[in-house]
Amino acid sequence: MSAPQNDSFLLACRGARPARTPIWLMRQAGRYLPEYRAIRAKVSFEELCRSPELCAEVTLQPVDILGVDAAILFSDILVVLDALGVDVVFDPSPRIAAPVRSAADISRLRWGDPRQEVGYVMDAVRACKRALADRVPLIGFCGAPFTTLSYLVEGQTSREFEHIKGLIFREPALFGGLMESMTTLLIDYLRAQVEAGVDAVQIFDSWAGALGPADFRVHVLPHLRRLVEEVRGAGAPVILFVRGNANLLADAATIPADVIGIDWTIDLQAAIATVGPERVVQGNLDPMALLGPAALVERRAREIVAAGRAARAHIFNLGHGISRHTDPGIAKLLVDVVHDA
Ligand code: CP3
Secondary structure, eight states, X not given: XXXXXXXXXXXXXXXXXXXXXXXXXXXXXXXXXXXXXXXXXXXXXXXXXXXXXXHHHHHHHHHHHHOXXXXXXXOOTTGGGGGGTOOOEESSSEEOSSXXXXXXXXXXXXXXXXXXXXXXXXXXXXXXXXXXXXXXXXXXXXXXXXXXXXXXXXSBOOSSOHHHHHHHHXXXXXXXXXXXXXXXHHHHHHHHHHHHTOSEEEEEETTGGGSOHHHHHHHTHHHHHHHHHHHHTTTSOEEEEEOSOGGGHHHHTTXXXXXXXXXXXXXXXXXXXXXXXXXXXXXXXXXGGGGSOHHHHHHHHHHHHHXXXXXXXXXXXXXXXXXXXOOHHHHHHHHHHHHHO
């Protein structure tokens, strides 16, 4: 496979400093774009995720409209649950009718081969690579073991995480076994994405912040470490994004991910001091700042680019997914300002 023409994102992943700071936006394909809504008016989210050609069309929208330096595969962290025989519906928030909470529930999980059970994701990767024609690199992704299990156990997005935390504190060995199996599945899944052609992968631990640092270290970190180490062996750079508790950052940074994602709850300067200036960082504009006026977006973007110069390399991103209330014109302005800064 030939190298992307715009290689600024991959250069930064590898620790180099390209001429312009590369930028992409978490959830850059989605409901804030009228072009995305036009496709969603015709097909459900579930159908969209299972239609490789439509995934490719939606994946390319922000590349064409905003001029971002990387595409992220259009999919969802929860489609991998197909490999367990668990159904998820999106309305638009994910819901699992039969959450997995007991030893008996766990024993019924199927643990199928993701290459077969979610083969449509690998078909979508190949369709995206064809459509991109090497203009920019393609990022694949998965949810981290804890975040993925939080949906499986809670059945939906949770506020208190009482079921999964109950499992951790009541039956740590059962939880540990489930994390082990989920990690093995996710290693296979990301390796399959790399074999299908993704140029980098991001692991989203969106809900790790539900845990305190000591519990994160014991119950989550060893699994995240195995996931990152085994996926890096496949050859693509790995971005690790642990969201929601700046106190977890020092521990997360002990994992040898190529890039450390930084959420918006910490100053980028402080985050770089925590992870060390030899690491590559990605982040971290508060996505809701894009709801403010152009002058504010421009000022904040320039501040973050300036702070990022203290790191070995910096990939600009939001500190979490873009809001569906964002004006696409403001998102485009952000991309232009970062390229110009
Ligand atoms: O970044 C991208 O553009 C790629 C696509 C992508 C989606 N979900 C599409 C999506 C990615 C990378 C994800 C990851 C994801 N999904 C995460 C981790 C990132 C994060 O935000 O922390 C999580 C926790 C999920 C689970 C999930 N899927 C939720 C909570 C929701 C509802 C979100 C909402 O805005 O209501 C979804 C549905 C979903 N996934 C949508 C999209 C575009 C909205 C569905 C629609 O079109 O109606």
